[in-house]
Amino acid sequence: MALVAARDQRAFRMLMERHMARAIGLAERVVGNADADDVAQEAFLRVWRRAGSYDPAAGRFTTWLYRIVLNLAIDGRRRQRHVEIEQALEVPDGAPGPVQLLMAEERGRWLAAAMAALPERQRAALALFHMEGLSAREAAQVMNVTEKAFESLLTRARSALRQRAEGSEAREAHAGQGRCR
Numbered sequence: 001m002a003l004v005a006a007r008d009q010r011a012f013r014m015l016m017e018r019h020m021a022r023a024i025g026l027a028e029r030v031v032g033n034a035d036a037d038d039v040a041q042e043a044f045l046r047v048w049r050r051a052g053s054y055d056p057a058a059g060r061f062t063t064w065l066y067r068i069v070l071n072l073a074i075d076g077r078r079r080q081r082h083v084e085i086e087q088a089l090e091v092p093d094g095a096p097g098p099v100q101l102l103m104a105e106e107r108g109r110w111l112a113a114a115m116a117a118l119p120e121r122q123r124a125a126l127a128l129f130h131m132e133g134l135s136a137r138e139a140a141q142v143m144n145v146t147e148k149a150f151e152s153l154l155t156r157a158r159s160a161l162r163q164r165a166e167g168s169e170a171r172e173a174h175a176g177q178g179r180c181r
Contacts, residue, residue, distance in 0.1 A: 001061060005051035016044055019062065022132070023069050029127035030073035030120075032112075043069045059141050066128065066142040074120050114164045122157035129154055 003011035023043050027036035046068050047054075054064055115123050121143065128139035140150035 001051055001054045001056065004048065005054070012044075012048055015047070015061075019065055020044065022062070023065060026066060026069050026127060026132055027073050029115075029131050030070065030124055039069060039072045042072050046072075060138075063134075063138050063141045066132070066134070066138075067144065070124055070128070070142055074124065114161050117164070118157055118160055122153050122160065125150060125153040126157045126161075 001015075004015060020040060023040040024036050027039035027043075031039055043065065047065065054061065058064075115126065118126070124143060125139065128134045128142055129136065132139075134142065136150055136154070137147050140147040143150060143153075145153070
């Protein structure tokens with residue numbers, strides 16, 4: 001980062017090569033596939049412009065980068081509320097057969113819809129902790145909240161997803177009973 005702050009373009013390219021995929025991944029989980037590349041690119045523009053403000057004593061570079069990506073993603077979602085659910089999170093799968101593909105697609109749509117229904121900060125907490133693999137402390141730093149506040153967000157998000165899943169199962173069971181009559 002010291003080289004980037006000194007405007008070393010090679011160092012910046014190396015930084016981008018190392019971290020762009022992770023930045024895009026986080027952005028995808030918050031804003032969906034359509035805008036993730038734009039968010040990640042804008043995040044790296046900010047890294048370039050503000051490299052001198054990075055303080056390694058305050059935390060790791062990835063934590064700083066995640067905070068930038070997350071802020072851009074949330075700001076972008078606030079400006080753009082019309083993202084289609086079909087453009088949101090897709091669940092990657094190995095080499096499945098057609099039935100597994102359909103099931104994975106349905107799960108992906110369900111998860112995207114369920115996450116889209118969550119408040120932005122809860123959705124971000126889930127993405128940082130479960131999908132990006134950050135510790136609670138790191139994710140709390142990214143979100144600029146206390147670790148206790150982060151854990152509360154994560155608990156509420158998990159609870160909301162669980163309630164939605166239980167509601168879906170109950171509706172499916174009820175619909176299945178209606179067809180059997």
